[in-house]
Amino acid sequence: MRAFFAKAALGTKLKAINLLAVSLVAFFAMLSLGVVLYQRSIADQQRHLDSLTRVMGDNLTAALVFVDAKTAQSTLEGLAQADDIEQAGLYDATGKLFASYSGAGAHQGVAATLNLGQMPRDTGFVKTSIDATSVLRDVGDNTNQIGTLIVRQGLNNTYQQLWQQLAAVFAASLVAFALLNLLLNRLQRHITQPLTDLTATMRKIQQGADLSGRALVGTDDEIGELAKSFNYLMVELQLRDNEKNAARSRFEAVLKAVPDLMFELDREGRYINVWGARADFLMAPARELVGRQVQAQLPRPAANEVLVAMGEADESSNGHSFGRCIMLPLPQGERWFELSVAKYQARSDDDKTYVVLSRDITERRHAEEEIRQLAFYDVLTHLPNRRLLMERLHTALAISTRTQMLGAVLFLDMDRFKTINDTLGHDHGDLLLVEVAKRIQSCVREVDTIARVGGDEFVVVLEQLGTDADQAARNALQVAEKIRVSLAVPYQLNAHERYSSPSIGVCMYLGNGVASEDLIKNADVAMYQAKDDGRNLVRFFDLAMQNAVEARAQIDTDLRHSVQDQQLRLYYQIQVDQQHRPCGAEALVRWFHPQRGMVPPAVFIGIAEESHLILDIGNWVLDAACKQLSLWAGQAHTQALTIAVNVSAQQFKQPQFVDLVTDALARHAVEPTRLKIELTESVILNDVTTIISKMHALKALGVILSLDDFGTGYSSLSYLKRLPLDQIKIDQSFVRDVETDESDAVMIRSIIDLAANFKLNVIAEGVETLEQLNFLKRNGCAEFQGYYFSKPVPIDEFERLLTQPNLNLVPLNHEPLGTAPSPTMAAGSGFNVMPGMKGLAL
Ligand code: C2E
Ligand code: MG
Ligand code: MG
Numbered sequence: 001m002r003a004f005f006a007k008a009a010l011g012t013k014l015k016a017i018n019l020l021a022v023s024l025v026a027f028f029a030m031l032s033l034g035v036v037l038y039q040r041s042i043a044d045q046q047r048h049l050d051s052l053t054r055v056m057g058d059n060l061t062a063a064l065v066f067v068d069a070k071t072a073q074s075t076l077e078g079l080a081q082a083d084d085i086e087q088a089g090l091y092d093a094t095g096k097l098f099a100s101y102s103g104a105g106a107h108q109g110v111a112a113t114l115n116l117g118q119m120p121r122d123t124g125f126v127k128t129s130i131d132a133t134s135v136l137r138d139v140g141d142n143t144n145q146i147g148t149l150i151v152r153q154g155l156n157n158t159y160q161q162l163w164q165q166l167a168a169v170f171a172a173s174l175v176a177f178a179l180l181n182l183l184l185n186r187l188q189r190h191i192t193q194p195l196t197d198l199t200a201t202m203r204k205i206q207q208g209a210d211l212s213g214r215a216l217v218g219t220d221d222e223i224g225e226l227a228k229s230f231n232y233l234m235v236e237l238q239l240r241d242n243e244k245n246a247a248r249s250r251f252e253a254v255l256k257a258v259p260d261l262m263f264e265l266d267r268e269g270r271y272i273n274v275w276g277a278r279a280d281f282l283m284a285p286a287r288e289l290v291g292r293q294v295q296a297q298l299p300r301p302a303a304n305e306v307l308v309a310m311g312e313a314d315e316s317s318n319g320h321s322f323g324r325c326i327m328l329p330l331p332q333g334e335r336w337f338e339l340s341v342a343k344y345q346a347r348s349d350d351d352k353t354y355v356v357l358s359r360d361i362t363e364r365r366h367a368e369e370e371i372r373q374l375a376f377y378d379v380l381t382h383l384p385n386r387r388l389l390m391e392r393l394h395t396a397l398a399i400s401t402r403t404q405m406l407g408a409v410l411f412l413d414m415d416r417f418k419t420i421n422d423t424l425g426h427d428h429g430d431l432l433l434v435e436v437a438k439r440i441q442s443c444v445r446e447v448d449t450i451a452r453v454g455g456d457e458f459v460v461v462l463e464q465l466g467t468d469a470d471q472a473a474r475n476a477l478q479v480a481e482k483i484r485v486s487l488a489v490p491y492q493l494n495a496h497e498r499y500s501s502p503s504i505g506v507c508m509y510l511g512n513g514v515a516s517e518d519l520i521k522n523a524d525v526a527m528y529q530a531k532d533d534g535r536n537l538v539r540f541f542d543l544a545m546q547n548a549v550e551a552r553a554q555i556d557t558d559l560r561h562s563v564q565d566q567q568l569r570l571y572y573q574i575q576v577d578q579q580h581r582p583c584g585a586e587a588l589v590r591w592f593h594p595q596r597g598m599v600p601p602a603v604f605i606g607i608a609e610e611s612h613l614i615l616d617i618g619n620w621v622l623d624a625a626c627k628q629l630s631l632w633a634g635q636a637h638t639q640a641l642t643i644a645v646n647v648s649a650q651q652f653k654q655p656q657f658v659d660l661v662t663d664a665l666a667r668h669a670v671e672p673t674r675l676k677i678e679l680t681e682s683v684i685l686n687d688v689t690t691i692i693s694k695m696h697a698l699k700a701l702g703v704i705l706s707l708d709d710f711g712t713g714y715s716s717l718s719y720l721k722r723l724p725l726d727q728i729k730i731d732q733s734f735v736r737d738v739e740t741d742e743s744d745a746v747m748i749r750s751i752i753d754l755a756a757n758f759k760l761n762v763i764a765e766g767v768e769t770l771e772q773l774n775f776l777k778r779n780g781c782a783e784f785q786g787y788y789f790s791k792p793v794p795i796d797e798f799e800r801l802l803t804q805p806n807l808n809l810v811p812l813n814h815e816p817l818g819t820a821p822s823p824t825m826a827a828g829s830g831f832n833v834m835p836g837m838k839g840l841a842l
Contacts, residue, residue, distance in 0.1 A: 011192040018184045026173050034166055041158050042127060049132040049153045052082060057134030057149040060090055064098060064136055064147045072099035079103060079151065086129060087152040093145055129154050194223040198230060211238040261337075261358040264344075269294040269307055272353060281330065281337075281360060302326035309341045310354045319343035325361065335362045378452040380430055381437035389451035389459055390516055396449070396463050397512035403464070404510070406472035410460040410480055411505040411523035412440070414487070415535040417456035420498050428493045429456075432500065435491055443483045458502075459520060470548065473508055473540070477549050480504045480538040488536060501536035503527050508545065555607050558593060563616050567592050570624050571792035574801065575644070575763060575785045578777060582802060584642030584676065586765075586785060587625045588792045589617065609650055618651040622664045628795060629675060630668035637802060644676035644706060649683045658697045665701065672702030678729065679705065681713025692722055699724045706763070711751055720758060728755050730781070732766020739771050752780050 005013060056075065063072035072090050079085040079101050088101040132151050138144040198215045205213045211234055215227040252275070255262060261276035270293045274286040282289065283297050295303045305326045312321035321341040328335055340357040376388035384392065393409070400407050414436060421429035433456065440450050440458060449461040462479055465472035488501040505526025507519050514522075522541040530539040540546035562568055569592060572585035591599040608614040625643045632638035651657065665672050677698065684691055695705055706727035711734055730751050734744045748764070755762040764776045767786030776784060790801060 009192075010195055011188065014188045014192060015185065018181060018188070022177055022180055022184075026177055030166070030170060030173065033169055034162075037162055037165055038126075041162050042130065042155070045153065045155065045158050046130050046132070049130055049151060050134075053132035053134040053149055053151045056088075056151065057136050060099075060149055061136045061139065061146065064090065064092060065138070069099055073101075075099075076101035082153075084154040084157045085151060086154045087150075089150045091148045091150070093147055095148075098147060127155055190219070191223065194218050194227060198223075198227055202230075205234070211241050259360065263356045263358065265294065265306075265310070265354045265356055267310075267352055267354075269303070269310070271297075276358075278360070280332065281328075281335065281358075283328065283330075298326070299329065302328060306339065306356065309339045309356070310343075313341040313343045313354060314352075325365075326358075335360060336365045337361060381434055381452050383437050383458070384449060384451040386451060386453045389449060389453060389461070389520075392449040392451075393461050393516040393519065396461050397509065397516065399463065400509060401511035404467055405464045406467065406469060406508055406510045407465055408462045408472070408476035408479075409507045409509065409519045409523040410462065410476070410483070411507075411520065411527040412458040412460065412483065412487075412502045413527050413531070414456040415501045415503055415531070417500060420493070420500065424493060424496055424498070428496065428498075431493045432491050432498070435493075436487060436502075439486045439489075440483055443486050444479060453520075459523070469508070469510075469545075470552075473506075473545050473549050474552065476506050476508060477538060477540075477553065480506055484536065484538055503530035503535050504538045505530055505541060506538060507541040552607055555599075555604055556611055556613075559591070559604055559608055559611070559613050559617075562591055562593075562613075563620050567594070568617065568620055568624075569794065570621065570628070571794055572628075572643070572798040573785055573792035574790045574798065575642075575783055576789055577783050580789070582641060583783060584644060585798060586644040586646075586678070586792070587621060587628075588646070589621050590792075605648070609648055612650065614648050614650055615654065618647060619660060619664075621645050622647075622660065623667070626664040626668040626670045626675065629670045633669075633671065633674070638799070642674050642676045642704060644678050644704075646678045646708065647683075649680070649686060652679060652683045652691070652694070653686055658694055658701075661698060661703060662701060665703075673704065676704040676706050676727070678708040680708045681710070684719055684723065685713075688719065688722075692724070695724050711747055717754075720754070725758075725760055727761040727763055727783075730762065730764040730776075732764075732786070735764050735766045735772050735776070735786070736768075738775050739769075745775070748776065748781075749779050756780065 004016075008016070056079070059075050060072050063069070063075065076088050076090060076099050079088050080103055085101070085103050087103065089097055090099040092098045129152050132153070134149040134151075135145055136147040136149060138146050194216065197218075201213050201215045205211060214231045214234060217224050217227045217231070255275040256277040258276075259278060261274070261278060261281055263271060263275075264273040266272055270291065271289045274282070274289050276282070276286075279286065284292075289297060294306050297303070298306065305324050309321045309324040312324075313319055319342060321339070324339045324341075326337050326339065328337065337358045338361045340359070342355045342357075343352055344355050345352045373382075376384060376391075378385050396407055399405075414432070417429065417432070420432060433452070436456075436458065437450065437452065440460060444450065444460060444462065447463050449459075451459045451461075453459050460479075460483070462476055465475045484502055484504055488499075491498050491500060505523040505528070507522040507526060509519055526539045526541040526546075530537040533539065540549060569590045570587045571590050572587055574582050575584045575586060577583050589601055589605075591601075591604055593599050605614065608617050622645055625645045629643055632641055647657075654660070661675070661677070664670075665675065679695075698705060704726045705724065706729055707723070707725050708729050709731040710728040712731045728751065730748055734747045734751075737744045738748055739745075752762050754760075761783065762781050763783035763785060764772075764781050765785045767773050767776065767784045767788045769788060772786075773784060773788055790798075793801065
């Protein structure tokens with residue numbers, strides 16, 4: 001029922017109510033009519049029976065008086081004519097049944113036993129029969145009762161009539177009901193129809209989003225009022241809608257008039273709205289953008305920039321971000337846009353959104369670029385001008401302060417430029433300058449700055465040249481030379497070939513100790529020095545540096561001829577055992593320069609290592625040492641001696657190093673155990689596994705391996721354990737101060753202990769005094785080398801040293817140091833060395 005009232009249409013509900021009401025009315029009307037008709041029928045029937053009984057009684061009085069039972073009986077039989085008479089009984093004054101009648105429907109045998117007052121009575125609510133009694137009196141004496149007549153009538157016919165009447169009434173009611181219903185329906189439509197119309201109008205408005213629809217106002221009742229109110233509401237709504245649409249149109253017209261694009265993005269960078277007249281600036285049609293993320297739509301740098309701008313708007317106190325720019329590769333070319341972002345939150349419970357205004361600044365940017373180009377770049381060569389140079393130099397100095405890396409400022413001036421300008425004209429001069437700019441660019445790295453600071457003057461700022469001052473100066477010189485050589489190549493200026501060259505001044509810098517202007521001035525001064533010295537030159541501002549760099553460069557140049565021109569010699573420094581018996585020599589290279597004289601290895605070995613000349617030199621040393629060993633092999637007093645050669649890391653790293661050694665030994669037929677190779681710890685810093693396998697290969701040949709300058713490097717004990725060494729050589733720096741510096745003494749003792757533990761032989765170098773020697777001996781050092789015995793000397797001097805017959809082991813002014821004869825020396829061969837040898841001139 002509830003569901004019906006919730007869902008059914010209003011008309012249906014009214015119909016249902018009508019139906020129910022009419023049915024109830026009809027039912028109760030029929031019921032009351034039935035009851036009334038019933039009662040009236042019964043009463044009519046009773047009256048009728050009473051009068052019949054009375055008439056019958058009158059007729060039967062005589063029969064009773066005359067005791068004429070027959071007549072009485074036939075009279076009673078006459079009741080058969082009357083409807084529904086079931087029984088009748090005539091009783092005499094004594095109450096004895098005189099005559100009786102039993103009609104259709106009478107109970108069997110009742111008549112025979114019908115006694116006054118004893119007839120079965122109808123006791124139910126609905127009677128099935130009625131009785132009538134007539135007391136018969138004497139005609140003459142009205143008071144004398146002579147008998148009683150009782151008649152019983154069934155009610156079947158009565159009921160039948162009653163039902164017929166009711167049926168007729170019911171039929172009439174049905175017709176009336178139908179008519180009533182029709183009438184009610186028609187009436188109720190006056191109520192429901194306006195409502196239905198109103199609903200339909202509303203639905204139409206809703207579906208068509210058309211606010212112009214109006215409800216029909218047909219009545220003046222509440223429904224009419226409702227329709228009127230609805231219409232007022234619609235008018236109001238329409239007005240507001242029109243206003244809204246007008247505002248929206250104005251807003252869109254404004255947006256269209258603005259040449260910028262406007263986007264509304266959510267916090268994930270998803271497009272919510274896109275506005276703007278310039279659809280050609282969009283990466284996709286606006287409707288396709290909505291719902292997508294900028295990350296999927298824009299190139300990564302541009303998308304990142306948008307997100308960063310949104311982040312800035314988030315963090316800024318006013319929720320705005322300005323000035324970030326993005327570049328978009330559009331079909332019409334690259335275009336630049338400036339972003340203004342505003343964080344927007346309509347209500348506190350709303351999600352934050354971002355309104356992004358994207359303004360096309362391509363033209364502005366080009367203009368700025370042009371202005372910048374004019375302000376900071378040279379129009380002819382497009383190189384930075386002095387202004388930008390100063391900016392860049394400033395930054396370079398700041399970086400140098402932070403990294404402690406040196407840099408250099410190169411000042412270049414083209415020699416004889418004026419002549420070219422004067423003879424060929426300025427246009428040719430310009431061509432040369434453009435070519436100069438290109439050539440300089442090809443000589444330097446991207447990070448370096450090249451600027452044109454005057455007519456034919458250029459400045460190059462070299463950055464990150466290293467932390468070592470000498471090395472940095474050499475690097476600067478290298479670049480300067482490269483530029484010098486490159487700029488000295490002839491120039492093809494249209495049909496003319498011309499020569500020019502630069503004079504280059506170099507000023508090194510470290511940090512911002514010297515002002516940028518001063519650096520350029522200094523480099524300029526150095527450039528003039530280069531001009532004074534004859535042009536086409538590189539000159540350093542710092543004289544000492546200039547000299548050092550020059551000397552080094554000279555050494556490098558000269559060293560290239562040293563091997564072929566046979567300027568190298570080997571000097572030998574003796575190595576002795578505890579009894580001062582010679583056990584070998586260290587071969588130390590000397591360079592005899594035609595002009596400089598003897599150059600010590602400390603001056604040129606480093607340079608040779610840098611230029612890889614050390615490989616040639618090393619090969620020469622190895623060969624010379626093996627040659628000497630083969631010569632010694634033929635003499636009894638020298639055949640047991642070893643020669644130690646120094647091998648630098650670069651040499652040892654050569655893949656064919658072991659082969660080189662094998663070849664050298666074979667070439668001179670040398671017993672490998674006579675050759676000792678001195679390696680420094682820097683060798684081991686390279687690929688240890690390869691180094692170790694190479695050392696094993698050398699060991700397998702029989703060559704002795706010694707670790708030079710031990711204690712100054714970084715080799716760990718684990719390396720020492722893995723290296724197949726025979727000897728370690730205590731560095732002379734520990735020996736030098738052993739008597740005064742306790743830590744050096746401790747160091748030496750530790751090294752000797754360590755060597756003993758690893759079963760390695762120990763030799764000390766740089767032994768200059770008897771005290772040093774005694775200390776070393778006391779602590780178990782096995783071999784010694786140093787000025788105390790001899791300086792490195794040429795071979796003939798060394799051999800003379802060995803053959804000195806009167807050389808004594810015991811120094812003249814010292815106690816004997818040892819007496820045991822050397823097992824390697826032939827008796828009486830006199831191969832002893834004395835400290836007096838210290839004075840041997842080199
Ligand atoms: P080094 O291998 O440690 O050689 C020892 C250096 O100490 C030699 O200097 C030697 O003359 C010097 N010396 C020896 N005894 C004393 C002493 O009692 N007092 C002092 N003050 N010095 C002493 P030199 O000959 O100038 O060699 C220097 C370095 O040059 C060598 O150090 C070695 O590393 C390198 N070198 C020399 N010749 C060669 C070579 O043929 N090849 C390679 N790769 N390096 C070599
Ligand atoms: Mg050495
Ligand atoms: Mg050494």
